[in-house]
Amino acid sequence: MAKINLLPWREWERERKKKEFLTQLGIVVVFALVLVMGAGVFLDGLVENQQDRNKFVQTRINVMNERISEISKLREQREVMLARMRVIQELQGNRPVIVHIFDDLVRTLAKGVHYTKVSIAGTGLSLDGIAESNNRISSLMRNLDGSDWFASPNLKGIRENSSQGEQASTFQMSAVRVNPRQAAEEE
Numbered sequence: 415m416a417k418i419n420l421l422p423w424r425e426w427e428r429e430r431k432k433k434e435f436l437t438q439l440g441i442v443v444v445f446a447l448v449l450v451m452g453a454g455v456f457l458d459g460l461v462e463n464q465q466d467r468n469k470f471v472q473t474r475i476n477v478m479n480e481r482i483s484e485i486s487k488l489r490e491q492r493e494v495m496l497a498r499m500r501v502i503q504e505l506q507g508n509r510p511v512i513v514h515i516f517d518d519l520v521r522t523l524a525k526g527v528h529y530t531k532v533s534i535a536g537t538g539l540s541l542d543g544i545a546e547s548n549n550r551i552s553s554l555m556r557n558l559d560g561s562d563w564f565a566s567p568n569l570k571g572i573r574e575n576s577s578q579g580e581q582a583s584t585f586q587m588s589a590v591r592v593n594p595r596q597a598a599e600e601e
Contacts, residue, residue: 511593514563515539522557522564526550530584539564539589547581548572555587562594 519532526546533540545551551572558567570586 515591518561518563522554522561524550524553524557527554534591537591539591541587541589542585543587544575544582544584548583551583551585551587558587558589563592564589565592566590 515534519529523529524545527543527550529541529543531540531542545554551569555567555569558564567587567589570588572583572585575582575584
């Protein structure tokens with residue numbers, strides 16, 4: 415048996431193992447490629463799903479932003495309407511005030527005094543008039559000071575007016591207009 419040549423068998427065995435190795439290597443490479451491609455497709459699906467979700471969230475955000483802008487516009491309109499309502503209520507509340515002022519002007523008017531000019535600016539009242547004597551002007555100032563609708567009468571000036579009588583004088587006076595209802599509410 416010493417004459418048996420085992421070299422071709424060894425070479426065949428090497429060839430067989432080489433083919434088996436290359437086959438296994440090919441299978442592993444194909445499996446790795448399939449695995450990598452499958453993972454890529456899976457990850458692409460996840461990314462696409464997340465992008466769809468992001469688009470949905472973004473559209474909802476846009477809708478909410480529009481609603482928020484509408485709400486802010488409505489709030490601005492509400493503030494404008496409330497301001498108008500306050501002005502209207504103030505005008506409605508102050509409507510009888512002018513009647514009370516004129517009524518009180520007549521009630522505080524002393525005998526022998528008449529007004530030539532009455533003007534109201536804000537809470538200030540300016541009176542110009544003619545009196546038979548300075549005592550009548552003093553009486554008018556006391557009456558204004560005792561009134562609920564006027565306060566702080568201040569005599570600005572007196573000039574003699576001989577065309578109306580011996581002791582007649584023209585005067586200029588100012589007073590502060592007050593609302594007794596608001597004063598009572600503040601107290």
